[in-house]
Amino acid sequence: MLITSYRFSHRVAGGAALAAISFFVQPALADVVTPAAMGNWAFNNRDVNGVVGANPTGIGGLVVGPGTPPLGTGSAHLQTGNGTIGGDGTEELRNTGFAGTLLSSITALSYSTFVTQNNGQQFPYLGLMVDTSGDGNFDNIFFFEPPYQTPGSGNAGLPDQGASVLNTWQTWDALAGGWWDNNGNCTPGTGVGALATCLGADFATATIANAGGLGGVRFNVGFASDTDQFNAYIDNFTIGINGVNTVYDFEARAAVASVPEPITLSLFGAGLAGAIAVRRRRKG
Secondary structure (H helix, E strand, O other): OOEEEEEEEEEEEOOEEEEEEEEEEEOOOOEEEEOOEOOOEEEEEEOOOOOEOOOOOOEEEEEEOOOOOOOOOEEEEEEEOOOOOOOOOEEEEEEOOOOOOEHHHEEEEEEEEEEEEOOOOOOOEEEEEEEOOOOOOOOEEEEEOHHHOOOOOOOOOOOOOOOOOOOOOEEEEOOOOOEEEOOOOOOOOOOOEOHHHHHHHHHHOOEEOOEOOEOOEEEEEEOOOOOOOEEEEEEEEEEEEOOEEEEEEEOOOOOOOOOOOOEEEEEEOOOOOOOOOOOOOOOO
């Protein structure tokens, strides 16, 4: 995504008006998450019972690569399982900053993945801890999983986002995609359902809730079989609240933004007068 600023000006040369339009193309604005500036993000490992720090095979951190990530040069690494133990536990990345956010106010929700090893199925999945009762505690967990986003694997009534593929960066639209949940609200007859459909009448008032001091927005690998192994990366997480998007760029070190030199195009015409100033800016 590019942020483009347009600058219009005019000057008179030889009795004719000359209009110049300058295009300033800048990189997309993003919140850069680094080891020194994690903000509301934190890595955790948990065992099969959900005990934090009890999975000895869980590895999480910010790394360079793999390949060419969608934003910057780095990504968030999630790994669990050594072939003998740990695949039934998890490595996760969670954010505490969205507690109290209405699900109905979410206008964008997407992320990118790169997976080098899994159990033949699982990709990093996005979870939302949801409070439907209004007491600030979570009552349900909703899950978006990339492998269930085709008509054959998920819900034919939702967009076909293509098959999940190893060793390549792919971007997933979670807001438009199919979800399942712990209480079985999404699954009857479809396997996965649209987030609004899963919540039904609760959609208007349901909010994100933190759980046990951990964030209510989370990415996980694992919680499968003990001998499974997972090695995956995420980047370019976008969440929009009431049309205002925040994009997270996960980096192993501080990124230095470079601003390309402006490209100037000139339009010539007679009878143009006055100065016109137009600026358009989109964050996200």
